[in-house]
Amino acid sequence: DEKDRAWRDAGKEDLTPFIKELINNKLSERLKIRTDFYKEKYKHSVFSEIFVTNKYGANIAQTGKTTDYYQADEKWWQMAKEDGLYVEDVEYDESADVYSVALCMRINDKAGNFIGAMKVVLNIQDLIDIIKELEARGAREGRAAVEFKLMTKDGKLIYAAEKYEVLKDLSDEEFFTKITDTERFFTVMEREPGGVEEELFAYALSKGYKDYKGLGWILVVEHETEETFAPIIKLRNILLVISLAVTISAVLIGLFIARSISNPITILKNATVEIGKGELDTKIEVKSKDEIGELAKSFTRMTENLKRTRDELIATKDYTDNIIKSMVDTLIVVDPDGKIRTVNKATSEFLGYTEKELINQPVGTIIAKEEEEEEEEEVPFKGTRLKKLIAEGSIRDYDMTYKTKTGEKIPVSFSGS
The missing domain is CATH 3.30.450.20 (PAS domain)
Known part of the structure; x- marks a missing residue:
């Protein structure tokens, strides 16, 4: 409790010797190498924060200072310990200063015993960029403007084409009250009460993938009625692709990263026990160069999946447009x-x-x-x-x-x- 209070009382840039020791240990350095690599490659923080706790919920490795030192009272830690894998809905991460989705997983030793948990904070900017690319593509091709809104299942705004406030509550808006659990449903409604301009609203609901129930995100697409609405219905696949990409990423991270750090975590656990007995001179020696290679492969596979799904989405939309243009029946x-x-x-x-x-x-x-x-x-x-x-x-x-x-x-x- 004293360490946790001292941790929280320290400012974000005020690093005590104890905090510096955690941030600069060998495992923390390895995690920072991976996050810095993707930050340099994509010019923004793909993984804005990664940290690992022991079985008691105390931080033992991290890429930056977290809000709290003790994590066992956090919902994500408890759910990851119980279920093995837990995905938090989008929220503002105070430690990382980004809007993100957190992938949380349980870490076991070789005997299957719980020895800790890990939280990976995934910046949602890549997901938003996919939607922005679709908007820009439509503008370049001279089609009528298509406006997107991405929301949580409770109506909190994640992204909108126009100027917006992140996580603003839209649950009382008229269009949101018309959303049901039925996919491929759309309705025509007036954009402004009493106006003559009509908007076509189409939406899709996230259903998850296999055992993963998904986050229930809602993608709403607004389109002018003069445009043919067949491509709008097809766009409901955007959210399904995003959900699938997040699921694949979570599974790959759970399989590869947890395996790659299990041995270093065991060493760190034993060292922590010795330190707890007063053996402050205990050395933590983690030498697992091959496992860092496995970690790199898992991150690479995740980014390749995101690119591939975006390319497939663009190809599908082009295919649909060509069908409408070459249609020989009268419409x-x-x-x-x-x-x-x-x-x-x-x-x-x-x-x-x-x-x-x-x-x-x-x-x-x-x-x-x-x-x-x-x-x-x-x-x-x-x-x-x-x-x-x-x-x-x-x-x-x-x-x-x-x-x-x-x-x-x-x-x-x-x-x-």
Whole structure:
């Protein structure tokens, strides 16, 4: 307790001899070599903090001064000891001064006995950069702006395209109240009450991977209704990819790092016992050069996984865009008032109109009237068939007749939803 109080009373830059001894021991130096390597390579702190405790919860190695010396009363330490692996949700890490996700794992000796725990603080900047790259790519290609929001399951904001406050509570926002556990669900809603501009909101929920339940993060994508919404639905895979990358990283770190430091931790444990008996001259000799190589491999594999998943995501999006551009079937989007909102290139060429000539025109401009609808009202496709579509959710293989710009009538088989 006295060491913990003295530790907390010391300022962040005020390193007592005891703190300096921990930060500069051999295991701490090895951990700092790894974190500094990736900081130099990627120009920011990928792993902003790593520290190790003994089985009593006291720090025995660390890359920098932590907020507390004694960790056994912390939830992460208790969960890692009990479950073997625990992933903390995103939060501000006071020790590392970053917003991060913490990977916490139990450390056993060769006999399977608990000898300590390790916490790796993973900076979420790489995850945010993936989303920023998608936004920049869309802007370069001249598409309408796509806005992203990444939130925790409780509605705390992690990232937004516009200016934002990290971990701001959005749970009372109207769009958040419409989010359910159903994937691939989206809804059209007004961006501002009483406004005429509409926004298409699509979202995806993190479901974890195998035994890992995931953090339940929510990715919300806002897109203008004039843009085709098929790519937006595909973008729900972004959060799944992120969740998979975090899971793979946690598993690799648990398997490789815990194995690589088990022997040094045993030596440190024995030395700690001797020091506790008063043998202050006890030397801590850790000579495990090969295990440092294993540690490097695990970090390298994790970063390669992040790059590979980002490249696969970009390739998937390009594939979807090419499908829409090369679509040969006619596509028409109609609002509830029977006005045309969107047509594709195939529709314009088939009927002899330009896209500008059809937008905001009644659908009757291109669909011939039928007797049953003329009896009900003057506007085609605003009677029985629209009621059938609303009631059933979809129509398939419905016989209708197109009317071209020259007045020619062309029978077609129509499907809609």
